[in-house]
Amino acid sequence: MEAAGSTSHNLRNMLENSDRFLTAVEIETSRGLLMAEASRRTAELAKRLSEFDKVDFVSLTDNPGGNPHIRPEVLGQDLLFRGCDVVINMSCKDYNRNGVESRLWALGSQGFSNVLALSGDYPIGGFQGQAQPVFDIDSVGLLELMSKMNDGLPNQMWGSVGREDRLEKTNFFAGCAVSPFKKLEGELMTQYFKLALKVKTGAKFAITQIGYDSRKAAELYQYVQSNDINIPLIGSVFILTAPAGRFFNNWGVPGVWVSDELRDEANKKAKSKDRGKAFFSELAAKQIAILKGIGYRGAYISGRPQLKRMQGILEMADSFGENDWKDFAKEINFAQPDEFYYYEQGDNPGLSSNEVNPSYRASKSKSARAKAQVTVPLQFRVGKFVHDRVFTEGTVGFKVGKAVYSQVEKSKKLSKIAHIAEQATKVPAYQCRDCGDCSLPDIAYLCPESQCVKSQRNGPCGGTKAGKCEILDQECIWIRAYDRLKPFGDETKMLQRPIVFRDASLRNTSAWANTFLARDHHANRNPEDTDSRA
Ligand code: SF4
Known part of the structure; x- marks a missing residue:
């Protein structure tokens, strides 16, 4: 043998x-x-x-x-x-x-x-x-x-930095x-x-x-x-x-x-x-x-x-x-x-056949997308509006946020107040669980920690049943994300991005501070740098 x-x-x-x-x-x-x-x-x-x-x-x-x-x-x-x-x-x-x-x-x-x-x-x-x-x-x-x-x-x-x-x-x-x-x-x-x-x-x-x-x-x-x-x-x-x-x-x-x-x-x-x-x-x-x-x-x-x-x-x-x-x-x-x-x-x-479904093709036309935009919930619109202007690197909002949080972090008291203010916004809006490494912009402003039992950050698992989560009696967040992105022509790009690994060391810290100060997965780190033991 x-x-x-x-x-x-x-x-x-x-x-x-x-x-x-x-x-x-x-x-x-x-x-x-x-x-x-x-x-x-x-x-x-x-x-x-x-x-x-x-x-x-x-x-x-x-x-x-x-x-x-x-x-x-x-x-x-x-x-x-x-x-x-x-x-x-x-x-x-x-x-x-x-x-x-x-x-x-x-x-x-x-x-x-x-x-x-x-x-x-x-x-x-x-x-x-x-x-x-x-x-x-x-x-x-x-x-x-x-x-x-x-x-x-x-x-x-530990202790081998530089090796x-x-x-x-x-x-x-x-x-x-x-x-x-x-x-x-x-x-x-x-x-x-x-x-x-x-x-x-x-x-x-x-x-x-x-x-x-x-x-x-x-x-x-x-x-x-x-x-x-x-x-x-x-x-x-x-x-x-x-x-x-x-x-x-x-x-x-x-x-x-x-x-x-x-x-x-x-x-x-x-x-x-x-x-x-x-x-x-x-x-x-x-x-x-x-x-x-x-x-x-x-x-x-x-x-x-x-x-x-x-x-x-x-x-x-x-x-x-x-x-x-x-x-x-x-x-x-x-x-x-x-x-x-x-x-x-x-x-x-x-x-x-090899012919793409004509009604699917029609649904991607400019007019169909524009029409579908009215169905997109406000939560997504507000999230995207703020993200594009404040949490996207290179924008004026990001520079201001970075400057503000650099100062805020010098005081424990201020940091705590800022974190409470962040949670006061994100808990009611997104059912935030304070993981500190936010994936809202990755999933069309749906929280994977509170609304996905498997916390999936890189696409849906295979367990959905006719669109519903295999455990929760609700639609899978990835399908909802697709439906939110499609009217804006962004659905095909949803998984064309670096893989997300949530950093557990950030739990119960300010996700906003972590984004502005380049501590979370949005900082485009080389994947090898994510080995936090260094
Ligand atoms: S910080 Fe984490 S728990 Fe909070 S909304 Fe973002 S992904 Fe969800």
């Missing part, structure tokens, strides 16, 4: 040096010790699947659904020794940036290079009550950290997730923008969210091709069951949805002798064929498949005729009611 990490059978090599369609299988780790019955069963399944020559790599989940499980690398180590390439899922919900970095050092040392960067599901339970989510950084921040570690992080620690040496370079091959199966325009477009940002930040492959809409899968491929987003796409294929169909139909998994029609079909098939197994296997095989036909680089199969089932599905996918996938695309085409598509439907109703 070939050694891991240096073989032709490694993900980087397969994606970069071949055009082969890849097959991945996702394994969900279990809760409990590795030697416990459930973990041993999972480990055995992972081993058997990894030995199946049609499986190119195994992906191991990281506390899926926000529940505690054994770390993926514990299971992954054995697979790695066996010569199977492994993708470790890493989410940002359970660790702050130091915890993430520490875990990355451990992964690199253990021989893992493929890491799927995820923001992560919001924790829904835990020992003695619900766990406190962390979300200190997000998936984009994690990608940035891996890129910098690959370049060699500056070796800066120029760097830590050993890592060799991470980073992946990201993308959710094209979104209903609203702002919900979908922000996913596309965020994908572009992730690629710019170092993502080398993208895995889609689970979905059963071939047209959207084709659209994502078309969008990536047409917008020079250079990334291989791997499409998710979840082997459905009737209970899973009902669960997804109720948004039981953040960001995953199954239509009433598909749910009903699944329920009907589940009444057959094999409880619908043959139907669900065929559905998965057809999805694999569609992804291959569209031009995806692989299929990412989940749903706890046993080896025999996987063999059957893959054999079936191989047995289809060259153009059968086009008919399958017509069949597996379950959209949300009134779902937005960036591209027009193709001649094949299950696929995308």
Whole structure:
């Protein structure tokens, strides 16, 4: 068997040096010790699947659904020794940036290079009550950290100011997730923008969210091709069951949805002798064929498949005729009611054309934008007006603010009064939580600390359900931001900016002072300078 990490059978090599369609299988780790019955069963399944020559790599989940499980690398180590390439899922919900970095050092040392960067599901339970989510950084921040570690992080620690040496370079091959199966325009477009940002930040492959809409899968491929987003796409294929169909139909998994029609079909098939197994296997095989036909680089199969089932599905996918996938695309085409598509439907109703949606194009005309401006809330207008004149470097207002705060900071009493005055404005206007490193201008004057449960500062997570937050009963702030920016023609630029890392040392200090005196993320610091240990 070939050694891991240096073989032709490694993900980087397969994606970069071949055009082969890849097959991945996702394994969900279990809760409990590795030697416990459930973990041993999972480990055995992972081993058997990894030995199946049609499986190119195994992906191991990281506390899926926000529940505690054994770390993926514990299971992954054995697979790695066996010569199977492994993708470790890493989410940002359970660790702050130091915890993430520490875990990355451990992964690199253990021989893992493929890491799927995820923001992560919001924790829904835990020992003695619900766990406190962390979300200190997000998936984009994690990608940035891996890129910098690959370049060699500056070796800066307390008391080592001025040292120029760097830590050993890592060799991470980073992946990201993308959710094209979104209903609203702002919900979908922000996913596309965020994908572009992730690629710019170092993502080398993208895995889609689970979905059963071939047209959207084709659209994502078309969008990536047409917008020079250079990334291989791997499409998710979840082997459905009737209970899973009902669960997804109720948004039981953040960001995953199954239509009433598909749910009903699944329920009907589940009444057959094999409880619908043959139907669900065929559905998965057809999805694999569609992804291959569209031009995806692989299929990412989940749903706890046993080896025999996987063999059957893959054999079936191989047995289809060259153009059968086009008919399958017509069949597996379950959209949300009134779902937005960036591209027009193709001649094949299950696929995308390359013509941009005409009503979307019309909505971007000068007159349409001008008309839409009346719908933009006053909060945004006032915020933007003040920001452009006072908080933007180079303006007269900024120079005055800088001069004033330089003086104010000489007195503790004055600083306190100024901070109270700032909070008196920002708490009622923006529900400010006094983080001291303000992202209001980054998100169209919506506060990520008070209105986003994951404090996402670099685009939306993938968990929205028809535009709503996966946890709160309100619209996602990133969709609201898109809707606020579009009438002014600024929506496409919303994520064309440096990545935001919130500096925790600024909590409960004046965000205004921090902006004027260049202490926050707006000061355009070199990302390497953000290592606050220097
Ligand atoms: S300072 Fe922080 S908490 Fe306050 S509005 Fe800005 S982002 Fe929100």
